[in-house]
Amino acid sequence: LLASLNEMAFIFCTFKALDYINLxxxxxxxxxxxxxxxxxxxxxxYDEGFTLAKALCLIFICTALFFTWERGEKKNxxxxxxxxxxxxxxxxVLSKIFAxxxxxxxxxxxxxxxxxxxxxxxxxxxxxxISKKQPQSEKFSFAGTVIGAASGITNKKANxxxxxxxxHVDASVQYPMVTGGVMIVSTLICFFGKNKPSKKEVLSIIxxxxxxxxxxxIPI
Numbered sequence: 515l516l517a518s519l520n521e522m523a524f525i526f527c528t529f530k531a532l533d534y535i536n537l538x539x540x541x542x543x544x545x546x547x548x549x550x551x552x553x554x555x556x557x558x559x560y561d562e563g564f565t566l567a568k569a570l571c572l573i574f575i576c577t578a579l580f581f582t583w584e585r586g587e588k589k590n591x592x593x594x595x596x597x598x599x600x601x602x603x604x605x606x607v608l609s610k611i612f613a614x615x616x617x618x619x620x621x622x623x624x625x626x627x628x629x630x631x632x633x634x635x636x637x638x639x640x641x642x643x644i645s646k647k648q649p650q651s652e653k654f655s656f657a658g659t660v661i662g663a664a665s666g667i668t669n670k671k672a673n674x675x676x677x678x679x680x681x682h683v684d685a686s687v688q689y690p691m692v693t694g695g696v697m698i699v700s701t702l703i704c705f706f707g708k709n710k711p712s713k714k715e716v717l718s719i720i721x722x723x724x725x726x727x728x729x730x731x732i733p734i
Contacts, residue, residue, distance in 0.1 A: 515632050
């Protein structure tokens with residue numbers, strides 16, 4: 515239930531944040547949160563080693579964020595930037611807590627299915643409430659429904675993979691890998707949209723990619 519509520523809060527902040535920034539810059543805020551929170555959670559609370567490779571990877575990816583920061587940016591969206599940072603990070607934190615919990619629990623697949631059921635129930639209730647306040651012409655969108663369903667299914671499949679992987683890979687290794695991958699793919703997709711990534715944003719992705727490679731290039 516907590517994971518489902520966290521996911522919905524993240525999705526809400528996502529749509530709001532994208533009103534102010536493009537996909538490339540959005541991915542920086544999102545993935546930095548998705549990496550930093552589980553990274554330090556694993557090291558501080560689960561005795562995962564703090565190696566040179568992990569430290570350098572963290573430094574490079576954090577540095578990537580500063581290449582995208584510009585003064586004079588619209589301030590109305592700041593709260594949503596913070597939201598995507600925190601809620602995406604909490605997704606990894608909650609998955610790690612589940613994976614490491616020593617009490618009787620379901621499997622990773624069961625966890626994902628229960629999370630999906632909670633999401634469907636909560637979403638259905640919210641949809642009924644919101645639809646009553648919307649104009650008749652805006653109460654249903656077939657295209658929006660299909661996109662939402664595809665997004666939900668894709669997200670749940672990805673979450674299942676992450677939960678399963680946590681049984682074999684440290685969170686402080688897994689989430690930097692996820693971060694680097696999403697940042698790179700998001701930037702490539704951004705080239706096909708109307709808001710092209712700036713040179714500084716492309717540079718930030720290159721720096722993040724180098725940090726990702728360091729996890730494999732450095733043995734300690």
